[in-house]
Amino acid sequence: EDKVVQSPLSLVVHEGDTVTLNCSYEVTNFRSLLWYKQEKKAPTFLFMLTSSGIEKKSGRLSSILDKKELFSILNITATQTGDSAIYLCAVFSKNRPGTASKLTFGTGTRLQVTL
Amino acid sequence: DSGVTQTPKHLITATGQRVTLRCSPRSGDLSVYWYQQSLDQGLQFLIHYYNGEERAKGNILERFSAQQFPDLHSELNLSSLELGDSALYFCASSAWTGAEGSPLHFGNGTRLTVT
Numbered sequence: 001e002d003k004v005v006q007s008p009l010s011l012v013v014h015e016g017d018t019v020t021l022n023c024s025y026e027v028t029n030f031r032s033l034l035w036y037k038q039e040k041k042a043p044t045f046l047f048m049l050t051s052s053g054i055e056k057k058s059g060r061l062s063s064i065l066d067k068k069e070l071f072s073i074l075n076i077t078a079t080q081t082g083d084s085a086i087y088l089c090a091v092f093s094k095n096r097p098g099t100a101s102k103l104t105f106g107t108g109t110r111l112q113v114t115l
Numbered sequence: 116d117s118g119v120t121q122t123p124k125h126l127i128t129a130t131g132q133r134v135t136l137r138c139s140p141r142s143g144d145l146s147v148y149w150y151q152q153s154l155d156q157g158l159q160f161l162i163h164y165y166n167g168e169e170r171a172k173g174n175i176l177e178r179f180s181a182q183q184f185p186d187l188h189s190e191l192n193l194s195s196l197e198l199g200d201s202a203l204y205f206c207a208s209s210a211w212t213g214a215e216g217s218p219l220h221f222g223n224g225t226r227l228t229v230t
Contacts, residue, residue, distance in 0.1 A: 031214065031215045031216050032215045032216050034216075034218060034219075041223040041224055042117055042119075042205065042221040042222060042223045042224065043158075043205075043221050044117070044221075045218040045219070045220065048215075048216075048218055050215050088157075088158065090158075092215065092216030100163055100165065100170035100171045101171075101214075101215075101216045102160060102163070102171050102173065103148070103160065103216065103219060104160065105150075105157055105158040105159075105160075106157065107156075107157035108157060
């Protein structure tokens with residue numbers, strides 16, 4: 001069964017700190033890895049990674065994928081209170097030829113940024 | 116705003132009852148996904164429809180069923196409800212099911228409480 005594991009489960013940092021969130025996976029026929037941010041309700045899309053070693057960046061957030069070691073990291077620099085949220089990692093995999101890809105989520109890392 | 120609309124926002128019902136959750140995908144998106152999110156289990160994939168056809172099934176109970184209509188909106192039917200079915204049910208849509216997958220865009224969810 002496909003598995004996506006995130007660490008740490010929870011993190012409390014001071015505003016201005018840099019954080020690194022981890023995501024490892026064990027899936028059949030990996031297709032891509034996605035990061036989402038979930039505040040109060042709907043998860044919102046951050047990044048989609050398909051190739052190893054190529055960093056995706058958006059403002060203070062960046063992410064990179066290692067397909068050999070089966071993990072990804074999400075970095076947030078100069079954290080702000082507005083970064084407080086649950087960060088979800090998800091992996092698209094394809095179980096069998098002819099079937100649609102399936103998106104499996106990890107349980108998330110809860111980040112709290114304090115003043 | 117993701118463009119995905121879910122109704123109702125909240126639903127409170129008794130055990131043994133049946134409910135229908137409704138989802139309208141983003142304009143132009145052909146894929147609709149349903150996820151269940153509970154406190155202890157994170158986002159669990161239920162089912163995926165593409166242009167009216169079922170494409171993938173996750174851990175969806177036999178008491179649950181879904182369909183996607185010609186206008187692309189989707190409904191998730193939950194019957195013989197149990198206390199353990201209380202959760203946040205998300206619908207998500209995406210543009211297409213390419214080889215690498217496409218980012219899912221989530222609605223704000225329907226919070227179901229079974230008493």
